[in-house]
Amino acid sequence: xxxxxxxxxxxxxxxxxxxxSVLAFVPVLLxxxxxxxxxxxxxxxxxxxPPVLATTSILYAIPxxxxxxxLVSYTGLNPPTAIxxxxxxxxxxxxxxxxxxxxxxxxxxxxxATAMGFTxxxxxxxxxxxxxxxxIIAGLRIATVSNISLVSVASLIGLGGLGQLFTDGFQRAFxxxxxxxxxxxxxxxxxxxxxxxxxxxxxxxxxxxxxx
Amino acid sequence: xxFLTDVWHWFGRSANxxxxxxxxxxxxxxxxxxxxxxxxxxLVALPLGxxxxxxxxGGLLVVNLANAAxxxxxxxxxxxxxxxxxxxxxxxxxxxxxxxxxxILVNTYQGVRGVDADLKDAARGMGMTGWxxxxxxxxxxxxxxxxxxxxxxxxxxxxxxxxAAYVSLGGLxxxxxxxxxxxxxxxxxxxxxxxxxxALLSEAVFVIVQRAVVSPGIRQRG
Numbered sequence: 189x190x191x192x193x194x195x196x197x198x199x200x201x202x203x204x205x206x207x208x209s210v211l212a213f214v215p216v217l218l219x220x221x222x223x224x225x226x227x228x229x230x231x232x233x234x235x236x237x238p239p240v241l242a243t244t245s246i247l248y249a250i251p252x253x254x255x256x257x258x259l260v261s262y263t264g265l266n267p268p269t270a271i272x273x274x275x276x277x278x279x280x281x282x283x284x285x286x287x288x289x290x291x292x293x294x295x296x297x298x299x300x301a302t303a304m305g306f307t308x309x310x311x312x313x314x315x316x317x318x319x320x321x322x323x324i325i326a327g328l329r330i331a332t333v334s335n336i337s338l339v340s341v342a343s344l345i346g347l348g349g350l351g352q353l354f355t356d357g358f359q360r361a362f363x364x365x366x367x368x369x370x371x372x373x374x375x376x377x378x379x380x381x382x383x384x385x386x387x388x389x390x391x392x393x394x395x396x397x398x399x400x
Numbered sequence: 401x402x403f404l405t406d407v408w409h410w411f412g413r414s415a416n417x418x419x420x421x422x423x424x425x426x427x428x429x430x431x432x433x434x435x436x437x438x439x440x441x442x443l444v445a446l447p448l449g450x451x452x453x454x455x456x457x458g459g460l461l462v463v464n465l466a467n468a469a470x471x472x473x474x475x476x477x478x479x480x481x482x483x484x485x486x487x488x489x490x491x492x493x494x495x496x497x498x499x500x501x502x503x504i505l506v507n508t509y510q511g512v513r514g515v516d517a518d519l520k521d522a523a524r525g526m527g528m529t530g531w532x533x534x535x536x537x538x539x540x541x542x543x544x545x546x547x548x549x550x551x552x553x554x555x556x557x558x559x560x561x562x563x564a565a566y567v568s569l570g571g572l573x574x575x576x577x578x579x580x581x582x583x584x585x586x587x588x589x590x591x592x593x594x595x596x597x598x599a600l601l602s603e604a605v606f607v608i609v610q611r612a613v614v615s616p617g618i619r620q621r622g
Contacts, residue, residue, distance in 0.1 A: 249599040251559030254592030257576060261403065261585055333471050340473035344566060345580065354479045358567075363483050370476040377471030 193364045205372060208349035211270045211342060212335040213380075218271070219278025219331060224324075226279075227286025228312055237287060244280035252277070252338050256345055270342040270349075277338070278331040285327030289320025322395070325388040329381055336377045340369075350376075406586035407593070416590075421574070423594065429570035430598065433489070433561045437496035438554055444497070445504035446546070453512025453542070454534050463509060466502035474499050474560050482567045492564045499560055500553035507549025511542030543614050551606035558599045562591075572598070 194201070230237040255273035263269045293316045301315040343351025353369030356362075389396060410416065416423055452459050474495045481491035515538050523537045539546075565573030575591025578584075 245603070246600065249555055249559070249603055250596045251562050251592065251599065253559075253562050253573075253576060254589075254595055257580065257585075257588045258592060330470075333467070337471055337473045340475045341563070344475060344563070351473065351475055354473070354476045357483065358479045361483055363480075366476060366480045366483055370473060370480060373473045373476060374468070374471045378468065381467075381471075 189367060190364045194368060197365075201368065201372070204348065204350050204352055205376065208336070208339050208351075208373070208376065211267060211339045211347070211349050212274070212332070212376075214267075215271050215274035215278050215335055216328065216332050218275045219282055220328065222275075223279050223282035223286050224317075227283050227290060228317075230283070230287050231290045231316075232312075240283060244283055247276045248280040252341050253344065256342050256347070260345060265346050267347070270339060270347045274335050274338060278335065281331045281334075282324070282327045285323050286320065289323030290316050292323060293319045318392070321391050322388060325384055325391075329384050332380050332384065333377045336373060336380065340373060403585070403589070407589045410586040410590040426570060426572050426574055427594070427598070430558070430561055430564075430572045430595075433492055433496065433564055433569075433571055434554070434557045434602075437493055437557050437561070438500060438550070440493065441497045441500035441504055441553060441557075442550065445501045445549075446508055449505045449508025449546075449549075450512055450534065450539070453509045454530070454538060456513070459509055459513065463506055466505050469498060470502050472498055475563055475566070478563060478567055487568050489569065491567060492561070492569060495563075496557050496560060500557050503552040503556070504546075504549040507545045507552070508542065511545030511549075512538050514545070515541045540615055541618060544610065544618065547606060547610045547614070551603060551610075554602045554606065555599050558602050559595060562595050 226240065230240055252273055255276075256269055259269045259272060263272070290312075297315065297319065298311070301311050306315055339347075339349045340351030340354060343349050343355060350369045350373050353365040353372075357364070357366035357369070415421075419425065448462070452462050477495040477498055478491050481494050485491065512534075519537060519541065520533055523533045528536060561571055562573035562576055564571045565577045572591050572594050575587050575594070579587030579589075579591060
């Protein structure tokens, strides 16, 4: 380890960390934006759930490097080449959790909501969805952590991010950037995970007293 | 469409089916790395998961550590170990095992932990010892989750073994990375199709195994 290398490259490390975050977090947001309405539709019309589930399982089995390389010939070496496959992976994880979460709403709560005058979409948005938040966030945590790890694969074909430190260190047989890259990637995942746990506490104030 | 026909022709080229560079040889290499990694990961994660699930000790710590390990970038681990010990199968195995242990461990632990307490009480009441409860009750009940963990691990290993080729080893990743270097995109896509097919095939194998080994009584409940 050459410790001096780290302060000398603060600027570059910051840029790579920024790129890495964008490539990992944009797909999580896009995946969430699609997964919530899709999951709600699957709960409303149960018949569409099995085909949706089958499609997302197949998408999940395709190796990320294959999707990245396949997209390069269409979108080139640009952010969408990493963002599109990672959005699909996020979607695969989240749809299942959105549906499980919505289905976990107790029947008594549903009946109470109906008795209070909530109907259809309004009940889904104001009652069912908030109750499903913990299960949805559990899915978001898995998707976020695995995205952060997968962005490094995108670096192998030159899409930027912290994985660039691995390819760079490998070509020069220079250990320091590789270790720094692994540490920063894990640190980014841990920070993102903690933020999601905090978000869950803020979004479910009624659950706070229970664990104490 | 010409791209798809190119890929089709790539599969048709006879040179791609023979010798050390042929699809059969690369497929065997890929299966070799993947099978060995899954075996090693299972040897580590299954006993540990059963132990902490059965005793209930250290569960929270191990699950949290395993979740943190999921954040390890596999590419980084491979390259890190290559830089330290040199090129060989060891770096790839280390990275793939690190990838596969968390899902197997967490699912096994949660499977054993989640076994109905009444069921375990009944088993003990019938005079079963700790071992007998584990082997006769807890393992069969936890089997669906244990197999789910192995299946997740297998898919991830098969997909990720592609990067072995990045550090000069064989496997189906050779078609991807060599194609990338030569700008021969039909080879890249051909390799990708083979890896995806192998991943889906391993998923199918686990679904069949699950049908065969999981007790019908448990299957109905799920």
